Amino acid sequence: MRQIIFMTAFKVGIIGAGPSGLAMLRAFESEQKKGNPIPELKCYEKQDNWGGMWNYTWRTGVGKYGEPLHGSMYKYLWSNGPKECLEFADYTFTEHFGQPISSYPPREVLFDYIEGRIKQSNARDYIQFNTVARWVDYLPETKQFRVIFDNLVKNETFEEIFDYLVVGTGHFSTPNMPYFKGIDNFPGAVMHAHDFRGADQFKNQKLLLIGSSYSAEDIGVQCYKHGSAGVTISYRSNPLGSKWPDGIKEKPLVTHFEGNKAFFKDGTSEEFDAVVFCTGYQHKFPFLPDNLRLKTKNCLYPDNLYKGVIFHENEKLIFLGMQDQYYTFNMFDTQAWFARDYMLGRVALPNGQERRKDIDKWMDYEKRSLTGEEHVDFQTDYIKDLISYTDYPAFDLDKVADMFKSWLKDKEESILGYRDKVYQSVMDNTHAEKHHTKWMKEMDDSLERYLDE
Amino acid sequence: MRQIIFMTAFKVGIIGAGPSGLAMLRAFESEQKKGNPIPELKCYEKQDNWGGMWNYTWRTGVGKYGEPLHGSMYKYLWSNGPKECLEFADYTFTEHFGQPISSYPPREVLFDYIEGRIKQSNARDYIQFNTVARWVDYLPETKQFRVIFDNLVKNETFEEIFDYLVVGTGHFSTPNMPYFKGIDNFPGAVMHAHDFRGADQFKNQKLLLIGSSYSAEDIGVQCYKHGSAGVTISYRSNPLGSKWPDGIKEKPLVTHFEGNKAFFKDGTSEEFDAVVFCTGYQHKFPFLPDNLRLKTKNCLYPDNLYKGVIFHENEKLIFLGMQDQYYTFNMFDTQAWFARDYMLGRVALPNGQERRKDIDKWMDYEKRSLTGEEHVDFQTDYIKDLISYTDYPAFDLDKVADMFKSWLKDKEESILGYRDKVYQSVMDNTHAEKHHTKWMKEMDDSLERYLDE
Ligand SMILES: Cc1cc2nc3c(=O)[nH]c(=O)nc-3n(C[C@H](O)[C@H](O)[C@H](O)COP(=O)(O)OP(=O)(O)OC[C@H]3O[C@@H](n4cnc5c(N)ncnc54)[C@H](O)[C@@H]3O)c2cc1C
Ligand SMILES: Cc1cc2nc3c(=O)[nH]c(=O)nc-3n(C[C@H](O)[C@H](O)[C@H](O)COP(=O)(O)OP(=O)(O)OC[C@H]3O[C@@H](n4cnc5c(N)ncnc54)[C@H](O)[C@@H]3O)c2cc1C
Ligand SMILES: NC(=O)c1ccc[n+]([C@@H]2O[C@H](COP(=O)([O-])OP(=O)(O)OC[C@H]3O[C@@H](n4cnc5c(N)ncnc54)[C@H](OP(=O)(O)O)[C@@H]3O)[C@@H](O)[C@H]2O)c1
Ligand SMILES: NC(=O)c1ccc[n+]([C@@H]2O[C@H](COP(=O)([O-])OP(=O)(O)OC[C@H]3O[C@@H](n4cnc5c(N)ncnc54)[C@H](OP(=O)(O)O)[C@@H]3O)[C@@H](O)[C@H]2O)c1
Numbered sequence: 065m066r067q068i069i070f071m072t073a074f075k076v077g078i079i080g081a082g083p084s085g086l087a088m089l090r091a092f093e094s095e096q097k098k099g100n101p102i103p104e105l106k107c108y109e110k111q112d113n114w115g116g117m118w119n120y121t122w123r124t125g126v127g128k129y130g131e132p133l134h135g136s137m138y139k140y141l142w143s144n145g146p147k148e149c150l151e152f153a154d155y156t157f158t159e160h161f162g163q164p165i166s167s168y169p170p171r172e173v174l175f176d177y178i179e180g181r182i183k184q185s186n187a188r189d190y191i192q193f194n195t196v197a198r199w200v201d202y203l204p205e206t207k208q209f210r211v212i213f214d215n216l217v218k219n220e221t222f223e224e225i226f227d228y229l230v231v232g233t234g235h236f237s238t239p240n241m242p243y244f245k246g247i248d249n250f251p252g253a254v255m256h257a258h259d260f261r262g263a264d265q266f267k268n269q270k271l272l273l274i275g276s277s278y279s280a281e282d283i284g285v286q287c288y289k290h291g292s293a294g295v296t297i298s299y300r301s302n303p304l305g306s307k308w309p310d311g312i313k314e315k316p317l318v319t320h321f322e323g324n325k326a327f328f329k330d331g332t333s334e335e336f337d338a339v340v341f342c343t344g345y346q347h348k349f350p351f352l353p354d355n356l357r358l359k360t361k362n363c364l365y366p367d368n369l370y371k372g373v374i375f376h377e378n379e380k381l382i383f384l385g386m387q388d389q390y391y392t393f394n395m396f397d398t399q400a401w402f403a404r405d406y407m408l409g410r411v412a413l414p415n416g417q418e419r420r421k422d423i424d425k426w427m428d429y430e431k432r433s434l435t436g437e438e439h440v441d442f443q444t445d446y447i448k449d450l451i452s453y454t455d456y457p458a459f460d461l462d463k464v465a466d467m468f469k470s471w472l473k474d475k476e477e478s479i480l481g482y483r484d485k486v487y488q489s490v491m492d493n494t495h496a497e498k499h500h501t502k503w504m505k506e507m508d509d510s511l512e513r514y515l516d517e
Numbered sequence: 518m519r520q521i522i523f524m525t526a527f528k529v530g531i532i533g534a535g536p537s538g539l540a541m542l543r544a545f546e547s548e549q550k551k552g553n554p555i556p557e558l559k560c561y562e563k564q565d566n567w568g569g570m571w572n573y574t575w576r577t578g579v580g581k582y583g584e585p586l587h588g589s590m591y592k593y594l595w596s597n598g599p600k601e602c603l604e605f606a607d608y609t610f611t612e613h614f615g616q617p618i619s620s621y622p623p624r625e626v627l628f629d630y631i632e633g634r635i636k637q638s639n640a641r642d643y644i645q646f647n648t649v650a651r652w653v654d655y656l657p658e659t660k661q662f663r664v665i666f667d668n669l670v671k672n673e674t675f676e677e678i679f680d681y682l683v684v685g686t687g688h689f690s691t692p693n694m695p696y697f698k699g700i701d702n703f704p705g706a707v708m709h710a711h712d713f714r715g716a717d718q719f720k721n722q723k724l725l726l727i728g729s730s731y732s733a734e735d736i737g738v739q740c741y742k743h744g745s746a747g748v749t750i751s752y753r754s755n756p757l758g759s760k761w762p763d764g765i766k767e768k769p770l771v772t773h774f775e776g777n778k779a780f781f782k783d784g785t786s787e788e789f790d791a792v793v794f795c796t797g798y799q800h801k802f803p804f805l806p807d808n809l810r811l812k813t814k815n816c817l818y819p820d821n822l823y824k825g826v827i828f829h830e831n832e833k834l835i836f837l838g839m840q841d842q843y844y845t846f847n848m849f850d851t852q853a854w855f856a857r858d859y860m861l862g863r864v865a866l867p868n869g870q871e872r873r874k875d876i877d878k879w880m881d882y883e884k885r886s887l888t889g890e891e892h893v894d895f896q897t898d899y900i901k902d903l904i905s906y907t908d909y910p911a912f913d914l915d916k917v918a919d920m921f922k923s924w925l926k927d928k929e930e931s932i933l934g935y936r937d938k939v940y941q942s943v944m945d946n947t948h949a950e951k952h953h954t955k956w957m958k959e960m961d962d963s964l965e966r967y968l969d970e
Contacts, residue, residue: 122701123694125578125586125712130691130801132585133578198803199652199665212652214803221807238583241576248575251717253706259578264704348583350651350667354674 072103076407077211077226078190079197079351081109082116083178083393084232084385087400089187094154095404103407106224107187108213110134110196114182116234118175124259129216131196134237136345139262140286140509141171144278146471148487148496149464150393153457155181158494161515166499168483170509178393197351200229207380211351228407231349232384232396235362238348241341244274246321253338257283260340263290270294270335272326274318275342276304283340285479288312289504296336298328306479347386356381362388364442365430370419371450372426373399374406379413382406390443390468394459398447401454411453440468460490480504525556529860530664530679531643532650532804534562535569536631536846537685537838540853542640547607548857556860559677560640561666563587563649567635569687571628577712582669584649587690589798592715593739593962594624597731599924601940601949602917603846606910608634611947614968619952621936623962631846650804653682660833664804681860684802685837685849688815691801694794697727699774706791710736713793716743723747723788725779727771728795729757736793738932741765742957749789751781759932800839809834815841817895818883823872824903825879826852827859832866835859843896843921847912851900854907864906893921913943933957 076092078085085107092102110131113119121127121135143150146167151157157165160180165173182188192213198221199212209229214221239256247254253265257279263286271292273280276299284295288311295312297304303314316329327333347366349357356378360366366386368376375381382403385396405411414422426446433442444465451458467487474482483503486496499506500517529545531538538560545555563584566572574580574588596603599620604610610618613633618626635641645666651674652665662682667674692709700707706718710732716739724745726733729752737748741764748765750757756767769782780786800819802810809831813819819839821829828834835856838849858864867875879899886895897918904911920940927935936956939949952959953970 122707124707125709126692128694128696130585130799131803132583212806214807219807219810219812239579241581243581251715251720253718254575254577254714256578261707262704265706267704346583350584353665354667354672357672359672 072101072408074227074407075104075106075225076228076230077209077224078105078107078230078232079211080116080232080234081107081111081114081191081193082232082234082385083118084116084234084396084400085109085230086114086178086182086187087393087396088230088232088384088403089190090154090182090185091397091400091404093185093187095408100408103227105190106226107191108195108197109191109193110216112193114188114191114193115175115178117236118171118178120171120175122261124255124261129194131216132238133258134234136236136258137171138260138283138286139264140290140507141282142483142503142509143168143170143174144282145390146467146485146487146496147174148489149391149467149471151489151491152181152393152397153459153491154397155184156489156492156494158489158492164494164497165514167485167487167496168499168503170511170514172509172511173514176511197233200352200356202353202356202378209380228380228382230382230384230403231352231358233349235347235386236345238346239341240344240346242343244318244320246323247339249323250321250336250339251324252336254341255339256341256343258345263287263292266338267291268293269337271296272318272334272336272339273297273342274339275344276300276302276314277342277344279344280304280342281306281479283342284312289480290507293337296334297342298326306475307477309480358383358386360386363430364388364433364439365423365426365446367423367427370413370423371402371453372446373403374413374419376416376419376423387443387446390440391447391464395443395447398450398454398456401456402450405454436472437469440465440472444468463490525554525861527680527860528557528559528678529681529683530662530677531558531560531683531685532664533569533685533687534560534564534567534644534646535685535687535838536571537569537687537849537853538562538683539567539631539635539640540846540849541683541685541837541856542643543607543635543638544850544853544857546638546640548861553861556680558643559679560644561648561650562644562646563669565646567641567644567646568628568631570689571624571631573624573628575714577708577714582647584669585691586711587687589689589711590624591713591736591739592717593743593960594735595936595956595962596621596623596627597735598843599920599938599940599949600627601942602844602920602924604942604944605634605846605850606912606944607850608637609942609945609947611942611945617947617950618967620938620940620949621952621956623964623967625962625964626967629964650686653805653809655806655809655831662833681833681835683835683837683856684805684811686802688800688839689798691799692794693797693799695796697771697773699776700792702776703774703789703792704777705789707794708792709794709796711798716740716745719791720744721746722790724749725771725787725789725792726750726795727792728797729753729755729767730795730797732797733757733795734759734932736795737765742933743960746790749787750795751779759928760930762933811836811839813839816883817841817886817892818876818879818899820876820880823866823876824855824906825899826856827866827872829869829872829876840896840899843893844900844917848896848900851903851907851909854909855903858907889925890922893918893925897921916943 096102194216196214198214201210209226239258297314300317319327324335384399549555647669649667651667654663662679692711750767753770772780777788837852
């Protein structure tokens with residue numbers, strides 16, 4: 065019974081095996097490897113594999129078992145930031161691929177990298193796939209959570225009791241889809257970016273995209289690259305303002321539709337074949353009672369999360385990855401390491417008032433951050449703060465922040481060419497290599513083709 | 518406190534305000550009108566209006582609040598059976614419209630009719646909209662149900678306790694979507710019938726439909742009517758076998774896809790622009806623990822439902838409308854009347870063994886029913902049996918069965934013309950009037966145009 069010696073007396077439930085949930089498992093594993101006791105762990109994932117958003121699916125709407133589909137990724141999706149900004153501090157790209165690769169790999173390559181790290185551990189043993197968290201009750205007497213799970217394959221429900229609950233279910237899955245007058249009679253395809261599965265369907269079509277953030281930018285550029293007859297991006301607050309090629313343009317917000325014609329705030333109108341809503345996502349936690357729900361829009365510092373992870377109303381509840389993201393994988397890591405050390409009792413929790421003050425301080429800081437560069441600085445400072453509490457491998461965050469700022473400029477200079485740039489790893493100093501083919505000419509996003517020299 | 522005098526001492530929760538849930542409210546209302554006591558009633562509906570499947574939405578995937586969308590109906594959907602077969606016994610089409618109408622009205626007209634009856638009552642007061650049943654616990658000590666609801670507008674959860682729970686959540690909403698090799702790389706639109714919103718999107722496109730039941734038939738015919746470049750229906754078990762016009766054909770099952778090319782079991786292959794899966798639906802009850810779940814495929818007599826309504830494992834749980842449907846609205850009524858009288862203690866429940874025997878008898882009868890005509894007879898007998906227990910207005914069911922059989926023949930003779938036929942009401946003997954325009958020429962399915970003389 066050697067295992068028991070290395071276990072603490074409490075039990076942790078993790079919901080979701082995307083990058084955030086996996087980071088939590090990895091954090092505990094690294095502790096265990098040092099010979100320290102870790103709690104009993106269970107992770108439940110509704111998809112049939114790990115990787116979260118990076119686990120591509122051809123399906124839309126609901127999955128095989130009728131659950132709302134998690135995946136929002138699509139064919140021909142390439143990283144939209146330099147991989148050097150998201151690199152794990154404890155597992156570099158060079159360690160994984162054995163050779164330098166470019167700075168903007170496609171989805172399959174990033175999936176492979178995520179999987180590479182976690183496969184080194186026995187994390188899979190902790191995860192039950194095809195199992196969805198259905199409902200959570202908090203039991204105040206014992207300060208525990210009763211969680212109902214639904215095994216989708218067996219069509220069977222069961223419950224588990226946990227001392228801590230870690231929610232890593234992502235927040236780019238539940239479409240925010242506003243209504244525009246007349247959209248109900250638009251004759252062509254109407255979908256949210258969540259259901260977009262690649263540009264092929266829109267070849268030779270005139271496309272209207274509503275929204276002006278990453279999804280609009282990337283879907284617009286992809287459809288241009290893959291042969292749409294024209295892309296119009298309609299913004300609410302601000303245009304993206306890139307130097308667009310002929311074939312992509314921006315317009316103020318749609319006011320309404322008549323048949324296949326869209327009318328815009330500037331008084332113009334235009335006919336379209338299809339409309340894709342790139343209007344972002346909702347934080348949605350159908351399995352949590354509303355007093356345990358994180359209620360926030362997409363931002364850098366959601367309210368009610370101490371250090372961005374511990375729920376203010378119930379300190380046994382932990383959320384990972386709920387922020388809008390410049391940093392991704394390594395930010396989830398620093399959150400998971402912090403959460404781990406907190407659960408292990410190494411990070412003391414200040415009283416409620418102090419926590420509130422700390423949250424307010426960060427929220428105030430976010431409010432004062434207005435430009436892209438300031439947002440990068442904000443999230444860099446947030447991660448620095450988290451890292452200061454744990455033994456997550458230190459890395460040169462200022463240099464990463466600089467890379468993000470160069471990336472912002474690269475995009476400004478060339479929205480079609482920025483993915484041809486290369487950066488240098490702050491983890492192992494590897495210089496990225498240029499991809500064998502210019503991004504605009506590269507129509508194949510497979511791992512095989514990518515690694516082909 | 519006059520109201521209290523008229524209330525029995527128990528409380529009934531109804532989930533869903535589609536035709537089934539509304540039938541339950543109507544059944545109790547008709548009892549109350551006679552001056553008899555009724556239980557306390559609460560009905561919860563996740564959509565923002567009643568009418569269930571008949572409440573059309575332009576959305577696909579998930580709704581405004583991120584819940585899986587209920588609606589599978591689409592533009593230009595007309596009744597696919599004579600309205601005389603679904604007519605309420607206590608509220609005729611003529612009473613509602615004040616004039617004879619045709620036998621195959623479009624969706625909006627049927628919605629208006631459903632609403633017409635229920636608007637005569639105070640049913641709306643019992644219904645809370647935009648509220649989804651999230652989780653049900655059965656409390657064995659008190660033999661009650663604790664139900665967690667989620668108010669989608671307020672993002673607030675709350676619980677209610679019920680003595681009886683009536684589930685009327687439908688079963689044509691959760692797509693059954695099998696995987697075919699290569700479908701993940703099909704370049705055109707791929708969707709389930711659930712997300713089909715009308716033929717416009719497929720104008721001039723070559724369309725492949727998989728499945729060979731009502732959805733395939735109707736979507737195929739609609740797309741043909743509205744200008745698709747060709748429709749191929751691919752069947753697993755049996756072809757529909759209609760006399761198809763040039764432009765619609767049937768093929769055995771797809772084996773796989775390569776790019777935009779589909780390969781069929783007969784060794785042929787063909788290129789398509791889009792694929793619509795008409796492969797039916799799953800009975801799905803995410804809010805029920807699995808021991809209260811009805812587990813069945815689409816059939817005329819699902820197992821574990823005594824008289825098709827009372828759950829065999831827990832007699833306080835009632836399901837309405839869970840059968841495959843020839844009869845619809847009036848069948849839901851007879852079920853609701855039966856359920857009402859059972860809850861009011863007027864219909865005695867035999868012991869478990871007797872119930873089991875009764876269920877087996879019906880299931881055995883279904884097994885012996887093979888043809889469309891035999892299925893009609895089966896469901897006719899089922900309804901006759903139900904009606905014999907209650908005071909639901911008797912109507913000439915044999916004549917309705919005959920109409921169904923004529924309808925089957927009408928379709929065989931002319932799949933494009935059967936909706937031009939007219940029938941006679943068994944409720945008030947009204948002869949339907951021919952629609953002013955032949956169905957194949959009628960491109961406008963609005964209520965306004967329909968009632969225009
Ligand atoms: C279109 C798109 C493109 C992106 N591109 C990039 C990029 O180029 N670079 C980058 O760094 N980031 C990108 N991102 C951000 C991406 O969200 C993160 O990289 C990362 O996937 C977030 O990890 P997560 O674990 O927090 O959430 P997710 O990856 O979303 O994983 C959450 C997991 O929880 C599971 N889950 C949800 N609900 C339940 C439940 N009730 N029960 C059980 N399991 C549940 C899900 O199935 C999923 O596996 C992109 C996001 C989108 C939407
Ligand atoms: C494409 C299509 C065409 C059809 N055409 C015809 C036709 O021509 N003629 C005909 O007679 N029948 C037709 N039908 C059959 C149709 O299903 C029935 O007419 C009828 O709508 C069934 O009524 P119901 O109340 O049982 O289910 P539904 O109409 O499906 O209503 C169920 C209700 O429950 C609600 N609900 C579901 N889950 C929850 C939850 N967790 N919490 C709260 N509320 C919930 C839903 O929002 C919905 O309002 C058609 C069905 C489909 C799919
Ligand atoms: N790897 C890739 O290439 C790639 C591709 C796509 C997405 N992603 C990732 O996916 C995540 C989500 O990005 P996202 O662009 O989908 O969401 P997002 O960044 O949250 O942006 C939402 C957009 O929708 C707009 N919007 C919201 N409500 C609207 C309304 N009612 N009317 C009009 N516009 C409205 C917003 O406009 P306002 O500015 O007015 O609020 C904003 O432009 C990001 O992390 C991104 O990096 C990555
Ligand atoms: N008013 C209208 O015009 C209209 C229009 C559409 C639908 N509806 C209603 O909607 C309801 C549902 O009808 P529906 O046609 O969607 O569902 P359905 O009647 O349950 O039929 C499902 C079909 O999918 C096929 N199928 C299932 N799994 C498959 C697989 N793995 N591979 C290939 N084929 C598969 C079945 O084939 P097998 O025969 O081999 O099992 C069957 O043909 C009905 O009540 C119908 O009346 C009405």
